Amino acid sequence: MKDIFHLHEQMKLKKTSAVELTQECLKNANESKNPVFISKLDDRALLQAQRAQERFSKNQSLSYLDGIPFTLKDLFITQDIRTTASSKILYNYIPPYDGYVSENLQKAGGVLIGKVSCDQFGMGSTNENTPFPKCFNPVNDAYVAGGSSGASAASVKENSSYYSIGTDTGGSTRLPAHFCGIVGYKPTYGRVSRYGQIAFASSLDQAAPLANSVLDMGCIIEHITSKDQRDPTQAPLGAMNLVSQLSQAKPSDLKGKKIGYSSYFIEACDSEVKKAMYEAIDTFKKLGCECVEIDLPHAKYSVSVYYLIATSEASANLARFDGIHFGHRTNQASGLEETYIKSRTEGFGDEVKRRILIGTFSLSSGYQDAYFSKACKVRRLISNDFKEAFNKCDFILNPVCASAAFKRGESKSDPFKMYMNDLFTIPASLSGLPCLSIPFSQTKEGLPIGIQLIGKSFQDEELLLSARAFEVRQ
Amino acid sequence: MSYEAIIGLEIHAQLSTQTKAWCFCEINTTAYENTKTCPVCTAQPGTLPFLNTKAVDYAIRAGLALNCEINLLSKFDRKNYFYPDLPKGYQITQFERPIAINGSLSILDDEGHEKKVGIQRIQMEEDTGKSMHMGDSSLINLNRSGTPLIEIVGEPDIRSAKEASGYFKKIQSILVYLDICHGNMQEGNLRCDVNLSLRKKGAKEFGTRTEVKNLNSFRSVERAIAYEWERQASLLDNGQKVQQQTLLFDVESGKTRVLRTKSDADDYRYFPEPDLMPLVITQERVVKIKEELPELPDDKIRRFVTDYSLPLYDAEVLSSSLSLANYFEECLTFFDGEPKKISNWVMVELLKLINEYNADISKSPVPAKELASLVNFVQKGEISGKIGKDVLVKMYDEKKTASEVINELGVKQISDTDSIEKIVREIVDSNPGEVEKYLNGKDRVFGFFVGQVMKQTKGQANPQIVSETLKKILSEKNE
Numbered sequence: 001m002k003d004i005f006h007l008h009e010q011m012k013l014k015k016t017s018a019v020e021l022t023q024e025c026l027k028n029a030n031e032s033k034n035p036v037f038i039s040k041l042d043d044r045a046l047l048q049a050q051r052a053q054e055r056f057s058k059n060q061s062l063s064y065l066d067g068i069p070f071t072l073k074d075l076f077i078t079q080d081i082r083t084t085a086s087s088k089i090l091y092n093y094i095p096p097y098d099g100y101v102s103e104n105l106q107k108a109g110g111v112l113i114g115k116v117s118c119d120q121f122g123m124g125s126t127n128e129n130t131p132f133p134k135c136f137n138p139v140n141d142a143y144v145a146g147g148s149s150g151a152s153a154a155s156v157k158e159n160s161s162y163y164s165i166g167t168d169t170g171g172s173t174r175l176p177a178h179f180c181g182i183v184g185y186k187p188t189y190g191r192v193s194r195y196g197q198i199a200f201a202s203s204l205d206q207a208a209p210l211a212n213s214v215l216d217m218g219c220i221i222e223h224i225t226s227k228d229q230r231d232p233t234q235a236p237l238g239a240m241n242l243v244s245q246l247s248q249a250k251p252s253d254l255k256g257k258k259i260g261y262s263s264y265f266i267e268a269c270d271s272e273v274k275k276a277m278y279e280a281i282d283t284f285k286k287l288g289c290e291c292v293e294i295d296l297p298h299a300k301y302s303v304s305v306y307y308l309i310a311t312s313e314a315s316a317n318l319a320r321f322d323g324i325h326f327g328h329r330t331n332q333a334s335g336l337e338e339t340y341i342k343s344r345t346e347g348f349g350d351e352v353k354r355r356i357l358i359g360t361f362s363l364s365s366g367y368q369d370a371y372f373s374k375a376c377k378v379r380r381l382i383s384n385d386f387k388e389a390f391n392k393c394d395f396i397l398n399p400v401c402a403s404a405a406f407k408r409g410e411s412k413s414d415p416f417k418m419y420m421n422d423l424f425t426i427p428a429s430l431s432g433l434p435c436l437s438i439p440f441s442q443t444k445e446g447l448p449i450g451i452q453l454i455g456k457s458f459q460d461e462e463l464l465l466s467a468r469a470f471e472v473r474q
Numbered sequence: 475m476s477y478e479a480i481i482g483l484e485i486h487a488q489l490s491t492q493t494k495a496w497c498f499c500e501i502n503t504t505a506y507e508n509t510k511t512c513p514v515c516t517a518q519p520g521t522l523p524f525l526n527t528k529a530v531d532y533a534i535r536a537g538l539a540l541n542c543e544i545n546l547l548s549k550f551d552r553k554n555y556f557y558p559d560l561p562k563g564y565q566i567t568q569f570e571r572p573i574a575i576n577g578s579l580s581i582l583d584d585e586g587h588e589k590k591v592g593i594q595r596i597q598m599e600e601d602t603g604k605s606m607h608m609g610d611s612s613l614i615n616l617n618r619s620g621t622p623l624i625e626i627v628g629e630p631d632i633r634s635a636k637e638a639s640g641y642f643k644k645i646q647s648i649l650v651y652l653d654i655c656h657g658n659m660q661e662g663n664l665r666c667d668v669n670l671s672l673r674k675k676g677a678k679e680f681g682t683r684t685e686v687k688n689l690n691s692f693r694s695v696e697r698a699i700a701y702e703w704e705r706q707a708s709l710l711d712n713g714q715k716v717q718q719q720t721l722l723f724d725v726e727s728g729k730t731r732v733l734r735t736k737s738d739a740d741d742y743r744y745f746p747e748p749d750l751m752p753l754v755i756t757q758e759r760v761v762k763i764k765e766e767l768p769e770l771p772d773d774k775i776r777r778f779v780t781d782y783s784l785p786l787y788d789a790e791v792l793s794s795s796l797s798l799a800n801y802f803e804e805c806l807t808f809f810d811g812e813p814k815k816i817s818n819w820v821m822v823e824l825l826k827l828i829n830e831y832n833a834d835i836s837k838s839p840v841p842a843k844e845l846a847s848l849v850n851f852v853q854k855g856e857i858s859g860k861i862g863k864d865v866l867v868k869m870y871d872e873k874k875t876a877s878e879v880i881n882e883l884g885v886k887q888i889s890d891t892d893s894i895e896k897i898v899r900e901i902v903d904s905n906p907g908e909v910e911k912y913l914n915g916k917d918r919v920f921g922f923f924v925g926q927v928m929k930q931t932k933g934q935a936n937p938q939i940v941s942e943t944l945k946k947i948l949s950e951k952n953e
Contacts, residue, residue: 198520316563
């Protein structure tokens with residue numbers, strides 16, 4: 001599979017075409033047994049591809065993304081195209097407006113193959129928390145694709161699309177990228193407008209692309225980082241133009257870079273991931289990097305902090321799904337209160353309910369100081385830890401997860417154990433830092449193992465350039 | 475037993491911005507249902523609020539006019555509750571750190587002495603949609619959803635129904651003066667919640683309070699307070715306890731009824747709104763808004779008394795609404811005489827008509843210029859004051875100018891001394907018998923002559939000139 005960057009060159013030279021690429025993706029999607037898609041848009045996609053092809057024939061291509069097939073996690077609002085959040089409560093919801101991500105990627109000429117599954121409302125690590133058929137790992141169907149953006153990763157891995165936009169609240173993009181062996185990149189919080197992204201936890205949610213290479217990330221990110229005044233929390237930095245720099249990155253660029261790592265995290269991993277992590281450190285050293293041990297003393301509280309803050313915000317964000325204005329409404333109720341209770345009981349899955357309950361409790365009067373408010377304070381301490389650590393290094397190397405992909409069905413047994421798996425991705429999320437997971441190794445069984453790189457706040461460019469330099473090593 | 479009432483008012487005021495608080499929808503209360511809505515104010519999944527900076531300016535204006543400190547850093551919070559007219563499932567408000575705090579407003583107490591009522595805080599928030607109940611179904615109109623509001627939370631410094639309505643009136647007048655709220659209570663631009671508790675006279679501790687929600691007239695505020703006072707007093711007199719309740723006031727019966735009894739279950743789970751950045755206001759912005767503040771009612775009253783030599787009462791009545799004060803001052807620009815003359819006509823005659831027709835002074839069918847012209851006619855003696863009143867009614871009803879009506883009615887006074895003297899001479903000459911009687915000391919006959927002159931001039935002769943001329947001519951006869 002080629003980079004978007006190179007496919008674009010080939011389309012310009014008429015060696016391939018948007019229609020050809022789209023037909024190939026649709027064929028792969030249709031032949032796949034993996035239930036990746038919630039809404040597949042064959043006809044619409046082919047029409048978009050034809051238009052792109054016409055542009056190429058007139059040498060008027062719009063961007064690197066013109067004519068390139070992609071998928072969107074079903075948390076992204078698409079005008080007139082059903083947007084379910086992979087849940088029952090929105091199974092029939094057709095948005096009256098287009099969200100920022102959908103609008104901008106299609107404006108750049110992107111061919112939308114379809115909307116893909118995820119854990120409902122982005123809550124989960126396996127893509128199994130959904131009433132829709134559960135997608136699995138294209139590398140090995142006994143394993144999950146990860147979550148919550150599992151199907152996004154799967155659609156790229158199984159060549160149903162060249163990239164997908166997922167979301168990352170506590171690791172939802174980095175984890176599936178690690179499980180499926182592709183690149184997952186969460187920009188700094190505030191870099192991509194959240195307008196039109198169904199909210200899970202507003203202070204953490206960030207649109208996050210999944211693709212085959214770091215170079216592709218450059219092609220994609222340019223089109224989803226322009227200033228959008230509809231999101232007041234977006235930083236006014238403007239579009240990130242990084243493609244030409246990325247395309248010229250070379251391993252020697254890494255010379256002299258300081259890479260921080262924490263043994264606390266590495267030692268918490270299983271033997272195969274641990275081995276991969278130490279190999280990664282060696283690889284960086286060989287490329288001329290200095291690897292230094294760093295300390296993130298409060299990071300061990302990050303799972304608790306995350307599951308209080310994210311659930312608290314979610315408890316309010318999901319209040320609008322009440323059966324009154326849109327989405328599922330029960331037909332079993334008489335009266336208002338019963339309508340609320342039954343619509344929500346029927347419409348939300350167990351994991352969503354669990355999180356709404358935790359969040360509601362954490363915000364309740366009498367408990368808020370001990371839970372939500374304290375969590376906000378510890379969040380600040382964790383961010384300070386990172387600031388301190390970045391005095392010693394340029395970026396941080398961390399595992400994405402203690403293990404490679406989980407077996408299917410494992411998550412049901414112990415939700416708390418599942419939460420603990422987020423330990424490696426959550427600290428950067430709580431601090432809003434840019435981070436990405438890139439493929440590095442694999443288990444004996446052949447399951448991919450990725451590594452996570454965490455950059456300084458709003459220094460996404462440096463992070464991507466270093467990751468690209470690492471990616472093109474021999 | 476004798477009790478003292480501890481009363482605090484919370485006033486919600488809709489800000490009169492063109493567009494809503496978080497989106498670009500027009501604020502329009504008369505539009506068809508659900509036509510002034512968008513993805514944001516209908517809370518479509520994925521939407522985010524975008525703060526209307528005009529609303530912030532308006533809130534700062536209110537804060538400054540009510541002598542508040544403006545918080546240069548304030549925050550928005552979510553207040554969580556389920557209701558169909560609240561599509562997000564939470565209201566965006568300011569809980570922890572509102573935009574303005576620690577203000578005050580001076581009002582008159584029941585003895586007429588000035589007293590200060592503390593303003594605890596002014597917070598920015600948003601209005602909900604409207605529910606309409608029809609039979610066994612309910613309809614929701616979201617045109618109002620997301621309209622910017624300020625809530626003005628007063629300290630419990632008020633002690634009587636009259637003080638309360640005085641405070642509410644003054645707030646209304648200030649908001650309208652500031653041009654930040656239409657101030658129309660029937661349309662729900664202003665709503666008032668009354669918190670009231672009783673304690674024995676002289677006691678230090680507070681009693682349990684009740685809250686009467688959503689009062690939308692000054693009279694309702696007074697009636698609700700009177701009723702609650704009575705109700706709580708009789709509970710206490712009978713040794714019963716007042717329950718902490720939220721009440722609604724029924725305008726028909728004049729009674730309150732329970733909306734809900736407060737309990738621990740009442741928990742709005744406030745927390746910082748993660749979709750909006752903290753609101754940072756620069757000192758320069760505050761200074762600029764302060765410089766641009768219009769004249770407020772108290773200043774205007776003082777100015778009317780000193781500049782126009784009006785009695786305090788007149789100044790207060792005329793300043794009670796901005797449009798009335800503006801009307802008065804506009805009249806003066808077309809008038810040369812004593813401002814008090816205009817004041818009398820505006821306050822007594824014009825307001826009588828306005829009130830009779832339940833109209834609005836700013837849309838008066840008699841423009842200020844025409845009222846001034848009418849008063850000019852009276853002042854110059856061209857019509858009598860009595861006829862002037864009839865002329866005004868006709869001007870009002872038929873939307874005509876003063877001179878049009880005066881000409882039409884033919885009521886212009888004859889003040890021309892020569893023509894009056896001519897008439898008087900004719901009458902004196904043709905009634906020698908009556909002249910005789912007058913000269914013999916029958917003073918009453920003077921009235922006969924006046925009557926004759928008026929009869930001949932259809933009442934239009936200037937009475938003063940008639941009387942002077944008569945005296946002159948009759949005294950000639952005596953020589």
